[in-house]
Amino acid sequence: MAIRNVRTDGNPVLREVCKPVAVVNDGIRKILDDMLETMYEKDGVGLAAPQIGIPKRMAVIDDRDGHILKLVNPKIVKSEGEQISTEGCLSVPGYRGKCKRPMKVWVEALNENGEEISFEAEGFLAVICCHEFDHLDGILYKDKAVEFERAEES
Secondary structure, eight states: OOOOOOOOTTOGGGGSOOBOOSOOOHHHHHHHHHHHHHHHHTTOSEEEGGGGTOOBSEEEEEOSSSOEEEEEEEEEEEEEOOEEEEEOOTTSTTEEEEEEEOSEEEEEEEOTTSOEEEEEEETHHHHHHHHHHHHTTTOOHHHHOSEEEEOOOO
16 A cells, blocks of 8 residues: 555545546545545545546545445435535645535445445545545536635644
C-alpha cells in the first residue's frame, strides 16, 4: 500500500465526471487499498478516487462506527428525510460548510471483489456516502453548502 497525493480545490480532476470501472481486478484493489491508507493518514472518513487524481467511480469510507467500505461504481438508488451536516473535505483544506443531505440513503455498488452489494446508510454514514459520491460527479461539498467558512484552527 502507498500514501497518495490528495488533489485540492482548483485541480481539474476534481471537476470531472468519473468513468465507471469496467473490471474489478488486482490493480483496482491496490488503488482501493492505497485510498484507504491515504484517508487514514490524512485523518479522513472518506475518500473518492478523483481526490488522488484517478477519475474512476471508486470510494472508500470509514464512519468510525464499524462501517469500513471499499466501493466500486457506487450509486444512491433511493433517499429519504433530510439533515443538515457540517462537512469538511481533504480536497478543500481549512474550510467547513453546512450542507443539506438525506437522512437515509440506499446504495448499490460493487465491493473490492467485484461482487454486487447493497446497503442502507443512515445519519453520518449517509452524509459520507453523499459527500464521496458527489466527488464522482465532479461536485464538491462547497457547491452545495448553505454556509461555508474557514475552519477554526485546533
